Amino acid sequence: MPYGPHTDDDRTRMLTALGLSSVDELFDDIPEALRAFPLDLPPPEPEQELAARLRSLAARNRTDLVSFLGAGVYRHWSPPAVDQLLLRGEWYTAYTPYQPEVSQGTLQSIYEYQSLMAELLDMDIVSASHYDGAAATAEAALMTCRATRRDRVLISRGVHPHYRDTVATYFKGGLELDEIPLVTDGEAAGTTDMAALEAMLADTDRPVAGVVAANPDFLGLLEPMPRIAGLAHDAGALFVAVVEPVSLAVLAPPGSYGADIAAGEGQPLGIAPQYGGPYLGILASTEALVRQIPGRLVGMTRDLDGQRAFVMTLRAREQDIRRDKAASNICTNQALLALAASIYLATIGPHGLRDVAAIGAARAAELESALAGVGIRRLHPGPYLNEFAVEVPRALAVHRRLLGAGFLAGLALAEAEPADPTLADALLVCATEVTTSDEIARFARAIADAVAETAGVAGGTRR
Amino acid sequence: MTVPTDLRYTPDHEWVRLDGDEVTVGITQYAADQLGDIVFVELPDVGRSLERGKPFGVVESVKAVSDLFAPVPGAVTAVNEALASGPELVNSDPYGEGWMIRLSVADGAELDDLLDASAYDAIVAAG
Numbered sequence: 001m002p003y004g005p006h007t008d009d010d011r012t013r014m015l016t017a018l019g020l021s022s023v024d025e026l027f028d029d030i031p032e033a034l035r036a037f038p039l040d041l042p043p044p045e046p047e048q049e050l051a052a053r054l055r056s057l058a059a060r061n062r063t064d065l066v067s068f069l070g071a072g073v074y075r076h077w078s079p080p081a082v083d084q085l086l087l088r089g090e091w092y093t094a095y096t097p098y099q100p101e102v103s104q105g106t107l108q109s110i111y112e113y114q115s116l117m118a119e120l121l122d123m124d125i126v127s128a129s130h131y132d133g134a135a136a137t138a139e140a141a142l143m144t145c146r147a148t149r150r151d152r153v154l155i156s157r158g159v160h161p162h163y164r165d166t167v168a169t170y171f172k173g174g175l176e177l178d179e180i181p182l183v184t185d186g187e188a189a190g191t192t193d194m195a196a197l198e199a200m201l202a203d204t205d206r207p208v209a210g211v212v213a214a215n216p217d218f219l220g221l222l223e224p225m226p227r228i229a230g231l232a233h234d235a236g237a238l239f240v241a242v243v244e245p246v247s248l249a250v251l252a253p254p255g256s257y258g259a260d261i262a263a264g265e266g267q268p269l270g271i272a273p274q275y276g277g278p279y280l281g282i283l284a285s286t287e288a289l290v291r292q293i294p295g296r297l298v299g300m301t302r303d304l305d306g307q308r309a310f311v312m313t314l315r316a317r318e319q320d321i322r323r324d325k326a327a328s329n330i331c332t333n334q335a336l337l338a339l340a341a342s343i344y345l346a347t348i349g350p351h352g353l354r355d356v357a358a359i360g361a362a363r364a365a366e367l368e369s370a371l372a373g374v375g376i377r378r379l380h381p382g383p384y385l386n387e388f389a390v391e392v393p394r395a396l397a398v399h400r401r402l403l404g405a406g407f408l409a410g411l412a413l414a415e416a417e418p419a420d421p422t423l424a425d426a427l428l429v430c431a432t433e434v435t436t437s438d439e440i441a442r443f444a445r446a447i448a449d450a451v452a453e454t455a456g457v458a459g460g461t462r463r
Numbered sequence: 464m465t466v467p468t469d470l471r472y473t474p475d476h477e478w479v480r481l482d483g484d485e486v487t488v489g490i491t492q493y494a495a496d497q498l499g500d501i502v503f504v505e506l507p508d509v510g511r512s513l514e515r516g517k518p519f520g521v522v523e524s525v526k527a528v529s530d531l532f533a534p535v536p537g538a539v540t541a542v543n544e545a546l547a548s549g550p551e552l553v554n555s556d557p558y559g560e561g562w563m564i565r566l567s568v569a570d571g572a573e574l575d576d577l578l579d580a581s582a583y584d585a586i587v588a589a590g
Contacts, residue, residue: 291503291505291523317528321526321527325528
């Protein structure tokens with residue numbers, strides 16, 4: 001079969017067969033305002049010149065920095081087997097095949113991923129994966145609306161701001177999304193305001209479909225997940241836990257505190273931090289919600305000869321069958337990255353994962369103490385795992401200055417949460433098992449220097 | 464195919480049985496056969512009021528999912544709880560154990576617009 005674009009003749013013959021005069025007529029159902037418009041792209045370039053330009057753009061990425069940045073994406077050591085196995089061409093697709101049962105190997109790899117995640121999350125059902133943690137969280141929020149036939153979701157401001165933005169985008173079609181504030185001072189500062197949540201749930205005129213909270217939250221703090229779950233359930237709402245998978249080796253999994261749905265970013269499981277992804281959206285639910293969970297599900301069964309076989313199951317929820325009433329219009333999964341997570345988990349094992357989480361926590365405690373030694377203190381008193389916010393005068397200027405000194409000083413929270421005055425002069429810093437004691441000691445000295453140096457700069461925001 | 468003559472029908476392959484001021488609603492044998500093995504039936508909450516022609520639930524088989532449409536307007540007085548664990552009842556006994564919902568109807572005349580058995584038979588025969 002020739003692989004080439006259609007010719008004008010091909011197009012004419014197809015249109016004639018369909019009784020149409022133009023391709024545009026095929027898209028008449030789509031409102032004019034929503035149709036594709038010509039993109040303002042530069043003219044084509046010779047391949048060599050283009051490659052040179054892309055290389056020079058790529059060279060602007062800093063890969064030399066000692067990094068204390070987490071904020072949703074975490075650096076971990078990955079056994080070489082993970083990347084080596086991913087290089088195999090057999091796996092190179094994000095898609096499940098259109099005649100899936102022919103590809104037993106692909107289905108088995110997805111089934112293994114679902115099984116590992118179900119164990120880690122302590123949930124009944126895990127989807128074959130979604131684009132990223134933000135997309136999975138948005139799908140989770142939509143699930144609560146479908147399952148309860150209510151249209152209002154409460155999301156904690158402790159959920160990653162990118163995830164909140166994504167959920168807000170998904171909700172533009174007519175669903176309501178309200179943010180639960182964080183406690184501003186005291187022991188619980190930086191975690192979800194339980195009194196505010198209770199008041200929001202008590203508004204019986206606007207019944208709540210779901211409550212979404214993250215653990216650890218965006219500021220690295222541990223949330224009272226069982227209490228949030230309890231309040232949600234008392235109001236007839238479902239509870240969505242947004243979780244970081246490595247943390248579950250040492251923290252209680254969502255299933256243990258009554259989460260109806262769990263969502264999260266799978267990147268920490270053997271996937272290198274990359275500029276913008278691709279990443280791995282984890283989505284899981286209780287069995288009661290199996291018909292609400294979007295995306296692919298792979299099951300294990302027996303074939304006619306009684307042999308083990310893997311199948312795509314519950315396809316009827318999907319868009320090729322249910323059309324506009326499908327559970328989601330996105331059935332794509334991140335099969336290659338789900339495979340990376342599976343290989344990572346299988347390679348390091350449960351004890352290894354516990355070590356990763358525990359060493360990360362120990363390094364973070366070391367970081368806290370090193371920073372305190374130079375007068376940089378935590379912003380919140382509550383417990384954290386491996387990431388926390390510190391008060392840094394002139395945080396943006398200090399962050400910029402440290403880039404020059406070879407350090408990525410975490411995230412300047414003023415950039416991520418500009419509306420929150422309590423975070424104006426704060427950095428969110430993180431350590432994992434790959435952070436070394438030497439890096440921590442050098443960072444503490446460098447940040448002390450940067451704070452001192454920026455004190456003399458007028459305005460403090462420009463070097 | 465012959466269908467029970469004491470029921471009324473919709474072109475969407477649902478049947479309706481009038482019993483006092485209540486009607487019972489299900490799908491026909493033909494619909495159940497066309498769908499194949501039914502694995503899940505999603506039904507509305509009791510008390511919900513339905514508008515004629517609007518979807519009130521979903522019936523899912525191994526190969527398809529179809530909406531259920533309210534054949535007459537009314538409030539849901541009962542749903543067949545047995546279908547939650549035994550959706551196959553729709554295949555095995557569509558006019559009996561496989562019923563789906565009961566509605567209270569204000570006026571029995573609402574059924575006048577529905578098909579009788581011979582009119583429904585004709586639709587099925589025409590394919």
